[in-house]
Amino acid sequence: GAVVSQHPSWVICKSGTSVKIECRSLDFQATTMFWYRQFPKQSLMLMATSNEGSKATYEQGVEKDKFLINHASLTLSTLTVTSAHPEDSSFYICSALSGTVNYGYTFGSGTRLTVV
Amino acid sequence: AQSVTQPDIHITVSEGASLELRCNYSYGATPYLFWYVQSPGQGLQLLLKYFSGDTLVQGIKGFEAEFKRSQSSFNLRKPSVHWSDAAEYFCAVGSGGGADGLTFGKGTHLIIQP
Numbered sequence: 001g002a003v004v005s006q007h008p009s010w011v012i013c014k015s016g017t018s019v020k021i022e023c024r025s026l027d028f029q030a031t032t033m034f035w036y037r038q039f040p041k042q043s044l045m046l047m048a049t050s051n052e053g054s055k056a057t058y059e060q061g062v063e064k065d066k067f068l069i070n071h072a073s074l075t076l077s078t079l080t081v082t083s084a085h086p087e088d089s090s091f092y093i094c095s096a097l098s099g100t101v102n103y104g105y106t107f108g109s110g111t112r113l114t115v116v
Numbered sequence: 117a118q119s120v121t122q123p124d125i126h127i128t129v130s131e132g133a134s135l136e137l138r139c140n141y142s143y144g145a146t147p148y149l150f151w152y153v154q155s156p157g158q159g160l161q162l163l164l165k166y167f168s169g170d171t172l173v174q175g176i177k178g179f180e181a182e183f184k185r186s187q188s189s190f191n192l193r194k195p196s197v198h199w200s201d202a203a204e205y206f207c208a209v210g211s212g213g214g215a216d217g218l219t220f221g222k223g224t225h226l227i228i229q230p
Contacts, residue, residue: 006159034217041225043206044160046217093159095217105150105210105218109159 002028004096006108013084013115021079021111023094029074030096034105035067038091050077084115118143118209122221129197130229137192137224139207148210149190150218151181153203160206166190177201202228 003026013019023033032051036044048064050056050071058064066088068080077096081088093110119142129135141147148167152160164175171183181192190207204225208218 004159032215036217043220043222044218046219049215049217091157095160104162104165106162107152107160110157112157 002096002104002106004030004094004106004108006094006111008111009109010112011114013113015085015115016083018080018082019084019113021081021092021094021113023077023079023096023108025075025096025106028096030077031074032097033071033077034095034097035069035077035079036093036095038093038110040091044093047079081113084113086115089113089115118147118211118219120207120209120219120221122205122207122224124224125222126225126227128227128229131199132196135192135194135197135201135226137205137207137226139190139192139221140188141190141207141209142188143209143211145211147190149181149183150208150210151175151179151190151192152206152208153177154206154223155203163192163205197226197228199228199230202226 005024007022035047038044047062048056048058048069050069052071052074056069071077094108095105121140150165151163154160163179164173166173166183173181179194204223206223207221210218
């Protein structure tokens with residue numbers, strides 16, 4: 001079945017630094033990838049949608065200059081949290097879609113970001 | 117805008133008992149509906165999905181869900197739960213074509229009593 005690998009699974013960084021999270025589709029080409037954010041004991045909130053070779057589409061209220069998304073190939077999307085602050089600490093999950101929605105959305109295992 | 121309501125934040129069920137998790141959605145067209153399960157600190161695993169056709173959908177791990185358009189519901193059921201079913205369960209709705217990502221409910225935390 002479809003597998004999405006997300007790396008790293010957890011990261012601790014200092015305030016003011018940037019951190020990059022990778023999301024790879026291992027056995028399929030993902031034309032569209034999605035990035036979600038999940039606060040403790042809460043639901044997943046869609047942050048942005050990225051399509052290979054084009055600019056990401058951000059949800060209302062998400063700062064595109066803080067959360068940089070790059071989808072340079074059909075198997076890799078990256079989320080960079082720039083100038084991180086403690087309030088950016090969260091669980092970030094990517095999801096990939098292959099072809100049409102009938103294939104379902106495959107989720108990565110998530111990245112726990114802690115900014116100190 | 118689409119939305120999903122999971123009215124039960126926590127549910128406690130005895131091992132071996134039946135389970136039903138409720139999900140109501142709001143969407144203007146025919147929805148694409150999903151149930152996912154999440155263990156602590158993990159990603160999401162797809163249990164089942166509904167796009168069209170038979171309104172009773174079978175999923176993995178013995179789960180099933182029934183789409184009821186008249187009630188805007190997509191409740192998840194399992195006839196006999198196991199301790200390993202303890203987790204967070206999310207209902208989600210998507211638009212046709214998959215271009216817009218999923219809208220999730222707030223989740224239901226399932227506790228299994230021995």
